[in-house]
Amino acid sequence: MMRERLGYAPGVFDLFHVGHLNVLRRARGHCDRLVAGVCSDDLVVRLKGRPPVVPLAERLQIVRSVRYVDETFVATVDDKMEIWKEVGFDVIFKGDDWLGTDVWTTLETEFARVGVEVVYFPYTEHTSSTLLRDALHLLAPQKPSEPLTRQLAGPRPGGAES
Numbered sequence: 001m002m003r004e005r006l007g008y009a010p011g012v013f014d015l016f017h018v019g020h021l022n023v024l025r026r027a028r029g030h031c032d033r034l035v036a037g038v039c040s041d042d043l044v045v046r047l048k049g050r051p052p053v054v055p056l057a058e059r060l061q062i063v064r065s066v067r068y069v070d071e072t073f074v075a076t077v078d079d080k081m082e083i084w085k086e087v088g089f090d091v092i093f094k095g096d097d098w099l100g101t102d103v104w105t106t107l108e109t110e111f112a113r114v115g116v117e118v119v120y121f122p123y124t125e126h127t128s129s130t131l132l133r134d135a136l137h138l139l140a141p142q143k144p145s146e147p148l149t150r151q152l153a154g155p156r157p158g159g160a161e162s
Contacts, residue, residue: 007031008089010075012039014052016062019095019123026121027093028068035087036063037075047078080107084116096120 009027028034044052098104099120108118
């Protein structure tokens with residue numbers, strides 16, 4: 001009996017959009033089971049210098065509900081080889097905007113040594129979490145003392161604000 005081919009699709013998955021869905025759908029077509037790696041809030045802050053708009057618990061609920069995803073994994077480190085040791089995937093998926101970068105060229109070599117295939121998918125040009133976040137920022141009332149997520153939430157029921 002052949003062993004299942006396990007795929008891993010890492011991402012922040014903040015402000016979930018069609019680009020995220022495209023990666024997960026395409027990834028599922030290249031493996032028997034798909035694990036979506038969702039970055040912890042702390043990791044997002046370390047990598048991007050700001051917290052995600054949508055907190056981890058909610059991002060996990062969203063990603064778990066996508067029919068192409070069999071399992072989720074909370075990534076607390078950026079080291080994909082460390083994650084591979086824990087998850088044991090056979091193939092990892094990434095947007096082709098990372099193709100040819102120093103980081104992913106090195107990872108391709110490291111993964112080849114352990115038999116992991118790296119598959120790149122076309123980047124969805126017209127949308128991204130960054131574009132969505134910037135649009136939300138432009139639409140939100142300018143209250144610099146409050147985080148964007150609080151601004152977007154609006155007043156609490158009963159008019160009480162904290």
